[in-house]
Amino acid sequence: MSEVEIPLRDKILDISRDLLFEEGYKALSMRKIARKANVTATSIYLYFENKDHLLHTLIEESVEELSVFIEERALPQKEPLARFEAIIDGYVDFAVHFPEKYEVIYMVRPDAMARYPKEKFRKARRCYELLVETIQDGISHGVMDVDKPVTAAYSIWAQLHGIVSVVHNKRLDSRVDSEQFIQDSVEHVIQGFLTRASVT
Amino acid sequence: MSEVEIPLRDKILDISRDLLFEEGYKALSMRKIARKANVTATSIYLYFENKDHLLHTLIEESVEELSVFIEERALPQKEPLARFEAIIDGYVDFAVHFPEKYEVIYMVRPDAMARYPKEKFRKARRCYELLVETIQDGISHGVMDVDKPVTAAYSIWAQLHGIVSVVHNKRLDSRVDSEQFIQDSVEHVIQGFLTRASVT
DNA sequence: TAGGAGCAGTTAACACTGTTAACCTAATTA
DNA sequence: TAATTAGGTTAACAGTGTTAACTGCTCCTA
Numbered sequence: 001m002s003e004v005e006i007p008l009r010d011k012i013l014d015i016s017r018d019l020l021f022e023e024g025y026k027a028l029s030m031r032k033i034a035r036k037a038n039v040t041a042t043s044i045y046l047y048f049e050n051k052d053h054l055l056h057t058l059i060e061e062s063v064e065e066l067s068v069f070i071e072e073r074a075l076p077q078k079e080p081l082a083r084f085e086a087i088i089d090g091y092v093d094f095a096v097h098f099p100e101k102y103e104v105i106y107m108v109r110p111d112a113m114a115r116y117p118k119e120k121f122r123k124a125r126r127c128y129e130l131l132v133e134t135i136q137d138g139i140s141h142g143v144m145d146v147d148k149p150v151t152a153a154y155s156i157w158a159q160l161h162g163i164v165s166v167v168h169n170k171r172l173d174s175r176v177d178s179e180q181f182i183q184d185s186v187e188h189v190i191q192g193f194l195t196r197a198s199v200t
Numbered sequence: 201m202s203e204v205e206i207p208l209r210d211k212i213l214d215i216s217r218d219l220l221f222e223e224g225y226k227a228l229s230m231r232k233i234a235r236k237a238n239v240t241a242t243s244i245y246l247y248f249e250n251k252d253h254l255l256h257t258l259i260e261e262s263v264e265e266l267s268v269f270i271e272e273r274a275l276p277q278k279e280p281l282a283r284f285e286a287i288i289d290g291y292v293d294f295a296v297h298f299p300e301k302y303e304v305i306y307m308v309r310p311d312a313m314a315r316y317p318k319e320k321f322r323k324a325r326r327c328y329e330l331l332v333e334t335i336q337d338g339i340s341h342g343v344m345d346v347d348k349p350v351t352a353a354y355s356i357w358a359q360l361h362g363i364v365s366v367v368h369n370k371r372l373d374s375r376v377d378s379e380q381f382i383q384d385s386v387e388h389v390i391q392g393f394l395t396r397a398s399v400t
Numbered sequence: 401t402a403g404g405a406g407c408a409g410t411t412a413a414c415a416c417t418g419t420t421a422a423c424c425t426a427a428t429t430a
Numbered sequence: 431t432a433a434t435t436a437g438g439t440t441a442a443c444a445g446t447g448t449t450a451a452c453t454g455c456t457c458c459t460a
Contacts, residue, residue: 008408029446042448043409051447150373151385154366155359162358173350185351192392208437230418242419243438251418 221300
């Protein structure tokens with residue numbers, strides 16, 4: 001078919017991600033994926049235990065990419081404030097530039113996640129722990145004002161996800177520019193955790 | 201069967217909500233609902249156009265209850281700060297005390313929502329607008345420090361939802377007490393929007 | 401060079417899903 | 431009494447995830 005033969009496993013993942021993003025979770029079926037890959041549905045089971053595992057693999061892939069994306073931006077920054085901002089910007093930038101990958105992470109509901117191996121969560125935690133450490137650093141440098149870094153980190157992820165969701169789901173007031181909305185919101189999130197002294 | 205004959209429509213809604221909460225979205229089927237109601241699957245179609253509409257009704261019901269719950273606590277408060285706290289506490293209390301109703305609101309994914317009539321969103325907006333107004337009030341009273349109330353309100357919902365989700369999905373570190381976590385987080389959310397002068 | 405192992409895919413089938421069309425029956429109304 | 435309607439049923443259709451059993455085909459070894 002194509003010039004370069006893509007291994008079927010990767011082809012299935014690509015097709016699944018596209019279908020998931022375009023038609024949503026409900027419309028995703030093994031047979032539809034197979035049809036797009038010019039293959040029988042049963043062939044998918046040669047590479048994935050079942051539909052859930054296929055989705056988990058997709059999630060895991062995206063989480064890994066998001067983690068790398070954030071770390072690439074954050075780790076070079078040595079100042080706690082700069083690193084803090086880099087983490088947040090990294091998260092939002094990833095969501096804006098790769099919506100189909102970002103959405104996958106949150107698209108599949110926890111009920112399908114029931115069998116999701118606990119250990120896999122660790123990967124998602126890598127960035128979370130980086131954020132916690134950065135906040136702790138910020139506190140000792142006197143630039144951040146937070147009581148409980150662990151709680152604050154949770155709140156920040158939730159806040160960012162909320163901002164991104166509003167834009168992705170097009171729930172924004174039509175008069176509001178989405179670029180501007182994101183920029184303002186992110187700025188607000190950041191400022192909410194700084195000491196008064198360090199506000200620019 | 202039962203002493204008091206519950207109308208079938210209500211019975212279907214109750215059974216659906218329970219099944220949805222206990223077994224998740226994926227496991228919810230028309231036939232299973234019908235079986236629990238001692239009725240045929242097709243009977244459900246006498247009261248609901250299809251499965252999506254049944255779920256939409258469930259969501260709408262919960263959104264309405266949440267709105268009433270919040271308004272009951274917030275409207276009596278006339279001071280902007282007290283009302284601000286009442287809205288936030290109301291939201292979290294509802295989520296903690298009626299998890300099966302709260303979860304329904306976020307359980308069904310936007311792809312099933314595609315056909316969800318735009319007008320229905322207004323109801324969800326009632327409390328959102330109350331929050332915006334309260335923030336604006338707080339600003340003019342000099343107790344709140346927010347640039348864009350509209351954006352801030354979005355952020356607050358997202359933040360609260362994130363906090364609640366972590367607890368509901370039992371993703372919390374086993375050493376962390378969930379009651380304490382909620383209390384600390386909420387406090388942190390609130391403090392993030394106050395002027396330094398008004399911090400207790 | 402023959403034969404077996406194993407890879408990569410297939411076909412056929414099972415039990416289950418949402419949904420529709422056609423039908424029945426008992427109560428209410430004209 | 432006759433007609434209509436409300437509230438349910440049965441049977442069927444197309445589509446779903448998943449399994450067991452099969453087919454070619456390539457490669458390694460005796």
